[in-house]
Structure formats: structure tokens, C-alpha cells
Amino acid sequence: MDSKKSIHRKIAICLFIFFFIVSVSGFLPGWRKRQAYWLPHKKVFPQTLAIGVSVDSLHKLAVKYLHDSVDEGLSPELDRVDIRPSRGIVKFVFMNHYWDIQLDYTSGEPL
DSSP states (O other), rough: HHHHHHEEEEEEHHHHHHHHHHHHHHHHHHTTTTGGGGOOOOOHHHHHHHHHHHHHHHHHHHHHHHHHHHTTTSSSOEEEEEETTTTTTEEEEESSSOEEEEEEETOOOBB
């Protein structure tokens, strides 16, 4: 009878430790978001959208870079343009192929 209790206790202790680790590891990521000192610092570009290059000029640069660096026969037709002011990036996604071009929108240089 004692061996059954001993096995039961050992299994219960192992399961308790396992579930404790799982619950703590699930709780920490949610709690971490609320603690600002744990998060990495974000690089912020203040007011760069106002002084950046126009989107039309950036589109022309992206098409030029696509034709010069990748292939001249690729279609310049756009699917979408993603502008990320917090990162200082403009991303041009093209329609008929899998290429996209990312440019720095303050200088127009490819990233």
C-alpha cells in the first residue's frame, strides 16, 4: 500500500511542477507587455513623413531599382504600398510577381 502512495506522490509532484512551469510561462509574456522597462526601445523618426520624399518619387525610384537590379521585363504594376512612419520605410509590393522593394522614405535609398 505504501508503494502506491509513494508513486502517486511522485507523479503528483512532477505534474504539479510541470503545470506550474506551464502556467508561469504563459503568464509572463502578458505581464511583460505592461512593464515598459523590459521592452526593447523603439527607434522613432519624428516628423520624417513631413520632410520625406514624395510617394510618387519613391515609386519611380522603386521601379527604377527593380528594373536595374532585378529584371527589366518585370511589370511595375503595384499591388499595394505600405508606409511605416515609425520605421521610416516605404514598401512597394508589385502585382504580377513576388518582388517587393523597401525604400527609406527620407532619402529614397533601397534598404
